[in-house]
Amino acid sequence: MSFAQPDLARTFERIPPQNVDAERVCIGSVLIDREIMGTISEIVRASDFYVHAHETIFSALLALYERNEPLDRITLAEELKRRGALDRVGGPAYLGTLVNSVQTAASAAYYAKLVREKSTLRSLIHAGTEIVQTGFEAEEDVEGAIDRSEQMIFAIGQRQMGGDFSHVGSLMKPALDELEEYYYRRGELSGVTTGFPDIDAVTTGFKPGNFVIIAARPGMGKTSFALNMAMSAARAAGQPVAFFSLEMSNSELVLRLLSSTVRISMHDIRRGNIGDKDWGRIPKVMDELDTLPIFLDDSGGLSVSELRSRCRRLKATRGLGAVFIDYLQLLHPSSMQRQMNRNEEISEICRTLKVTAKDLGVPVIALAQLNRGVETRNEKRPMLADLRDSGSLEQEADFVAFLYREGYYNKEAADPELTEFIIAKHRNGPTGKVNLRFEAEYTLFQPYGDEANYPAP
Template sequence: MMLSADAIADVIEIVRPNDFYRTANAKIFDTLREVYGRGDPVDAITAVEELKRRGTLDEVGGHLAISDLVDRVPTPSSAASYARIVAETSLLRRLIGAAADIMDMAYSPQEEPEQVADAAEQRIYEVARHGEKEQVASLHQLVDEAMTDLERIQNRESAFAGVPTGFRDVDSLLSGMQSGNLIVIAARPGVGKSSFVTNVARNVAVDAGLPVAMFSLEMSRWEIGMRLLCGEARVPWDSIRNKRVGAEDWSRIAQAADSLHEAPLFIVDSGNVTLVDIRAKARRLSARRAGLGMIIVDYLQLMSHTRRVDNRQQEIAEISRGLKMLAKELEIPVIAVSQLNRDPERRQDKRPQLSDLRESGAIEQDADVVMFIHRDDSDPAKKGLADLIVSKHRNGPTDTVPLTFLPHLTQFRNHAIAVS
C-alpha cells in the first residue's frame, strides 16, 4: 500500500482494520487508509508522520517497523491477493470464535435449546456478514456517516429516503418506510389490516422490485395469492368463484399472472410461528437474496414465544422488542400487524388511539411508526373510504391519510385516483 496508490484502492475494498490479527498491523492499515482518504500521497514518510500525529508510532514498532514492511513487499501488483488471504484468515478466526461461543451456550444449563439455536444462528449470521458491527462509535464517525447519508439522499433518484409503500400520501408523510424501523399497522377485525399489508407487499415487490418476506399467521398462501392475482387483474374473486368471468377478464388475469410471476415476494403461512422461526427464515432469505427489502408479520397477537413467560403481556412485549431488533439487525423496515382491544367500540368517537393497542403498551414503545386503519361504513357518505391514521411517527409528523377501499377487490388505493 505504501508503494502503490492502485494497491490501496484494491485493498480497502477487501480488508478492514479488524481483519488483522496483530494490533500493530491494524493500526498501520487504518492510518494508511486515513491518509489515502484525505487525498494525500501514501508512502513510508506520510505514514510515519500520521502515526506520530496520532501518537501511535511507538505502539506499532517505530520507524523500523514501517521500513521493514516496505522492504518485505514482493510486488505491489499482488496486493489484492494478499488482502484476500488476510480477509479469509480473519473469517476463519471469527468462525472459530463463534464455534467456541456456541459450545459455551450449549453447555450452559440456564439456556433453553430453542434460545441456544437462535443465538447460534445469529452468531454465524454475523460472521457471514463479515463480522460484528462496531458497538462504540465516535462523534467523528457518526458525523461522517450522517454526511454520507445526506449526500446519498440528495443524489437519489427516488423522492423518498425509505422503502415506498406505494401509497402516495403515506410515502410523502413518512418519506417511505425507513430501514431499522418497526411499523405497526392496527385496526379492529374486518377493517382491512391484512388487505392493506398485502397491498404494501405487492407494491414493494412488484413496483419497487425489492424482496419481501411475509409471515401470514391467519391467511393461507393460497388466499394471499388469489387476492394478489384478483387485485392485479381487477377481477373480483366472487366473479371467478361463481363462474361469471368473460374473455376480457381472463385476458386481464393472464396479464396479471405475468406481472406477478417474477415478483420477489416470499410467503410463509404456518399458523404457529415463533419469533425464533421468523428470525431464522428472515436471515436465510436475506443471505440467499443478498438482502431483504421488508418483512411483514400478520399478525403479532398470533405469534408465540419459545421461552416460557409469566403472562401474555410480557410475551407480546418480548415479541415486539424482538421484531424491532430484527429490523435493526437486517437494516430493513419490519411491518407488524396488530389487533386492537374493544375500547373504540365503547366510545362515541370510534377512531382508534394508541391506548387501544391490544395486550401490551410495549408495542407502542417499540414501534417507530403506528398507523391505524379506520372505516365508518355506517355512514353512507363515507362508504368505500378509509382513514390511515398515523398516530406515532418517531422521526416526523403525524397526520391522517385518506384512502379508497375497494371491498370487491380487497384493495386499498390512493384516494384521488381510485378506480373501480
C-alpha cells in the first residue's frame, strides 16, 4: 500500500506524522453511517489522508455524497472501478476490512480531527522544506522570499483555526460591550483621527480593518494631506504609523514635515532662505518629530505583498496603528506568474490591501490618482467613476474621498486655498463635503472655520 508525501520521509529519513488507524476509522464510519459524512467532510479533506489509498477512497466517497447516492461497500466499489482505482486501493476485500474495523460512528469526528492535525504537521514540515529551498535560491529577491514564507505558514494556521457559523445569540455579549464602549466614550473618536475635527465628526475616526482611499488629480496636495493625517494619528494614538512613499524620498518627506510644522515654505527651505528666528526653532521641532512613532519607507517598485510583509514585521516588533500609502497605482501586484492587464493588477492590489487591513487590525489609507478625464470636462469635481484603472478601488474600499481645489483650475477663485474634502463613499456613515484650507507653501492643510458642510446621517 502506498503512502502520501513520500518526499518528506526521504528528505528527513523519518516517518512523517500520521495516524493510519484514525484514517481507517474515518472511512469505516462513513460506510456504516452515511450521515456522518456531513460532519467529517467539514473537518478533513481527501488530501489530509496520509495513505494514498485512503485519499483515493475518501475522494470517491465525497463524490458519491455530493451526488446524494448511498455510501456503502457496493456503491464505493463501483465508483472506484469507474475511476480505475479499485485494484489500486486493495480491492473489495480492503473495503470490507475498513467496514469491519468500526463498531460505531459515534467517535468519527474525534478521529477526523486527529487526521487533520497530522496533516497540519506534515504541511508544516513541507513548508519548512520549501522555505529552506527558497533560502538557497540566489535569484530570489529577499523581500519576496520572506513574504512567500510568511504566507505559507499563515495559510496553514488559518486552515488549522478553521471557521464556522456563529449563532447571533453568542454575538450579543461582544456587541453589548462595544455599545457600552461607544456610550461611555460619547464625543470621543472610536478610530484613528484624521486631525481635522469636521472630518472626524463624520467618520468618528478610521476603524481597524478599514480600507480607505483618498484620491485626487496631481497638484491637489494628496501627499501633504496624508502626511498631516499621519502626524495627527501618531500624536493622538501614540501607536506606530507606517508611511509608504513610492514617489518621494524619505528626506523630501521629512522636509515637508518640517515645513508644515515650523511654517517655513518649501521654496525658502530649498533656497536656504531661513531666518535666524526660524532656524532657532528647528531643533525643537526636530526633537518633537523624533518622538513621534512615524516610520517612513521610500522603497521604489514595491509589490503589495512586500508592503504587507513589512507591515507585519513592524506590527510584530513595534506595534502598528495605521498604514498610509502614497500612492496605490505605483504598487506592483504580487502575482507576476501570468500576464495581467492594468485593471486586473489594480484589482489584486486592492483586494490584498483590504485583506491586510483586516488581518493586521488597522486602517489602511491609500492615496490614489484620478483619471485624466477630469481635466477635459467643465465640472472638474471628481466622481467615483473617475477612479483610475479599476472599479475595484470603489468596490473594495470602505471609504472613498476626493480632494478638490477650485483655485487650482480657476486663478480668479474667491478663495484659492479652499479645498473640498468630498466624501463619495462611506460604508458606515454619511457622504458629503467638508471644507479645508490648503496652505501650499507650507504643505499644510488646516480646518476651514465653521464652514463644514455635510448631511445628517
